[in-house]
Amino acid sequence: MSRSIFKPSPNDNIKDLFKSLPFTPEQILRASPVAGTETEGHSAIIRNNFVIENGNNLFLHIHPSLLTLHDLFANAVSMYPNNDCMGKRLYSNTIAGDYDPFYSWESFAAVDLRKRNLGSGIFHILKNNQFRTEIHNVEDFVVSLYSGNRTEWLLTDLACQSYSLVNTALYDTLGAGTSHFILELTKSPIVICSKEKIQILIDIQIEKRLPHFLTIVSMDLLTERERSTYERQAYELGLELFEISEVEALGARNPVRERPPTPDNIYTISFTSGTTGNPKGVEVHHEMAVSGVTMYLAQVDVPKGEGHEMCFLPMAHIYERGLVASFLSIGTGLGFPVVSSPLTLVEELKALKPTTLASVPRVYSKMESELKEVTVNSQNDVFRRMAKEIIGRRFESISTKGVFENDCLYSEIFTTELKKLLGLEKTKFLCSGSAPISNDTVNFFKSALNIGFAEAYGLTESFGIMCMSDPFASDSGSCGLPGVSGEMRLRDVPQMGYTSKDKGGPRGELLLRGPQIFRRYYKNKEATDECFDKDGFFCTGDVARFDEQGRVYIIDRVKNFFKLAQGEYVTPEKIENKYLSSTTLVNQLYVHGDSLETYLVAVAGFDPHVMARFLHRNFDIVLNPETHLKEIERKLNELPVKSKILDVLNEEVKPAGLAGFEKIHNIFFEVEPLTVAREVYTPTFKLKRPTCRTFFREQLKGMYREGSLIKRSKL
Structure with a gap:
């Protein structure tokens, strides 16, 4: 049975086949x-009806001639x-000392x-490197990328695809030491980077x-002084330094025939933050990406051979990489x-006028x-009404x-303006991924702009989007249903109260399988074995519900x-341990x-004697820790006191190297909030997080109502 959406034919016109999509x-x-397929402890497997009605095999590719990303781009x-393929706003081109208000294209x-x-x-440059020895493989190696989004990033990615070179991305948010870890693990001989990363x-x-x-x-041109400084340091360390324009010129004079990959070749290794230790590298094969x-x-209605899209989300992350591959394959700039x-997104949107926009909830x-x-909060009474x-x-x-409609002329004028x-006058729909988004936000955009809004779900392990809602659905809240390249089921999580027999639809841990799912973590068999069940389903760790439509x-x-x-993964145990090991102000967290x-917010326990001294020293409040426990608790939960404590806590935890999103922004105090009697601790004193979330529900809601005390203190 063919695994292509379209069967091969002598009269195939690939352009027409693409234009017939989506279904x-x-x-x-x-x-x-x-x-x-329903078994004890598991829901039935859910598949897209198009798959079921067309041979019941998950699809690998659009056409048998298009098996790799190289094939898709060449097509x-x-x-x-x-x-237009890739573009940017040029500096000091038409406006001295500023960027053009339009994009220039290649x-x-x-x-x-x-x-x-x-x-x-x-x-x-690698074969002729003066520091090359017998340990360096210059035929089959990993190319590392280290920069923000830019045209040179995409250019390098495309070159790697066509020459069967694996690439990987270095990025700072994975934490200090991670770049060294990735370079060492992959034995990467070359890093193509923006200028500010060279010294790093x-x-x-x-x-x-x-x-x-x-x-x-270097992706950037270097000044004579920069070149001299970096070259001297690099030479002493056994490194050569080039500008990307030099490498292109050398390649033009010394051409190498392209080495197209096979579907089983690795396209990229995408490193993701794990719960503990070093990040895991997801091997993305060409078959998975295609x-x-x-x-x-097959599912999303985007114009073929026209329009522009914005590379706004980090290309180091798979969410953006998957979108880029899809748009390039249909001739989109x-x-x-x-x-x-x-802060500058609207300025960029006005210059580009994209066909769609993919972003994340915080944006x-x-x-x-x-x-x-x-609009609805305008100071102009007439306009507000x-x-x-x-x-x-x-x-x-x-x-x-x-x-979706404009039911009168002034409605149409209002929406157009x-x-x-x-900068969204050409935009058909918006898409949000990476983290859940409020239904109110989705509904507001749909209603205010008369525009579609899709919610997507996926992971690095699924090459980004695994399912995506209909942008023009009448309701919101779902992530859509499985596409044509993957299937899903749910596994009971009885300890959290989720089962496949629940009223309102089966609930449980979401499991994924199919050609869109990765095969292994790079050089990490243990982590690979842990994340797949006996039937080959990837265990996502996300709890989901299926409705009657399969959404x-x-x-x-x-x-x-x-x-x-904002889509950042947070490991609470790590954060708790860092704080508890950095301060004496709290002893439970x-x-x-x-x-x-x-x-983040937190519930904290404390030593009354320590906090009595803190109150005396910082607020001139004298309370006996033996006889005034409740009064100490009350004082600690007053906003000025909490703010001061958080300032001290976050200063003390600085050497632990927590990222900004890992810092606590509000806090609630009790002498001993975490006890076995409250069933928030196990007998071995491990936190039972779902129970904690339920037990402290009102306190947590209260802290989010108060807002971030860190942000407030900085205003």
């Missing part, structure tokens, strides 16, 4: 349980050679030539020599903002706040009839780590995060 909602926006070059054909030159140049790499090499590390390639592209294009920051929350300030009326009517139309204000709702986490609203909030 109709009736074909693709339904999912059903597979008969006979796009042949179909759309003159289309065509698919031009990028195709440059990536061949770069690929050839990479082989040339040199310092890594100074601190602990990496014997396989040979070459640094399956992800197949899922996206990718715009790279000057800075990927919410949409900021946009929502700004949009409300000029009009905005509320239009948005309210449209919400009613969408939620009851599923109809709002879209122009944000997925993410409702909880099984494992003791979670995501905040339960750290809590909410996927709709951007910061």
